Amino acid sequence: MLEIGGTLREARRLRNLQLSDIERATRIRVAQLEALEQERFELLPPDPYRRAFLREYADFLGLDGDLYASEYDLRFRPPPEPHTPPPSRRRAGGRRRLAGRRPLLRMGAILAVVLVGVAAWQLGRPESGTLTPPPPSTAHTGTQAHPHTHRPATTKPAATRAPALILTAARGSCWLWVRARSTSGPTIYEQTLQPGQSARFGLRRQLWIRIGAPWNLDATIDHRPLTLPAKTGDVLATAAGLRPAS
Numbered sequence: 001m002l003e004i005g006g007t008l009r010e011a012r013r014l015r016n017l018q019l020s021d022i023e024r025a026t027r028i029r030v031a032q033l034e035a036l037e038q039e040r041f042e043l044l045p046p047d048p049y050r051r052a053f054l055r056e057y058a059d060f061l062g063l064d065g066d067l068y069a070s071e072y073d074l075r076f077r078p079p080p081e082p083h084t085p086p087p088s089r090r091r092a093g094g095r096r097r098l099a100g101r102r103p104l105l106r107m108g109a110i111l112a113v114v115l116v117g118v119a120a121w122q123l124g125r126p127e128s129g130t131l132t133p134p135p136p137s138t139a140h141t142g143t144q145a146h147p148h149t150h151r152p153a154t155t156k157p158a159a160t161r162a163p164a165l166i167l168t169a170a171r172g173s174c175w176l177w178v179r180a181r182s183t184s185g186p187t188i189y190e191q192t193l194q195p196g197q198s199a200r201f202g203l204r205r206q207l208w209i210r211i212g213a214p215w216n217l218d219a220t221i222d223h224r225p226l227t228l229p230a231k232t233g234d235v236l237a238t239a240a241g242l243r244p245a246s
């Protein structure tokens with residue numbers, strides 16, 4: 001049995017490398033490298049990123065990345081979840097609900113017939129003692145009414161809407177890490193987009209984004225399609241578009 005974490009840690013120490021050195025070279029965060037060396041895979045993004053990080057780290061140290069990925073599959077990869085079909089709606093319940101409403105419907109129909117009969121009886125009664133009010137006087141009194149002065153309604157200027165970056169996992173899952181302004185800014189999003197899911201980010205300020213699997217993403221700014229990098233890497237997002245982060 002291959003000891004994944006121990007052999008990775010020992011290979012790194014033999015090469016006199018710090019985790020920060022490997023982060024700069026592989027773009028895998030220090031916390032994620034530590035999780036690999038401690039075999040704490042639950043701290044990493046879900047598959048397939050755990051296998052990808054493990055293979056990339058092992059290859060960087062000169063080890064066989066495929067061997068490490070196979071050992072991970074054998075010992076740590078969770079089994080696929082069983083698919084359960086959604087419950088089907090039963091027509092019997094609808095029939096029972098309809099049967100319960102039938103007495104109310106009958107009562108409503110009877111009440112409507114009664115109301116129509118009362119209205120017809122009222123209309124058929126002779127009118128007696130009703131006085132017709134005189135028509136309004138049209139004589140001029142010499143005073144002229146002042147027309148109402150309508151002030152134009154004041155409208156507030158519409159607030160300008162900031163452009164929005166939309167990332168959609170169109171062809172598979174993709175792990176995203178988004179920070180405000182730069183790599184040292186606060187984290188505002190860190191999650192794996194599942195197939196078909198989207199994430200929307202306002203661009204009032206610059207965003208630093210690390211994209212785990214850009215080949216699975218579609219990106220737009222206000223319906224304008226963008227070109228993504230061909231491999232895992234960092235980009236800066238502004239209203240003008242995307243550019244590689246230095």
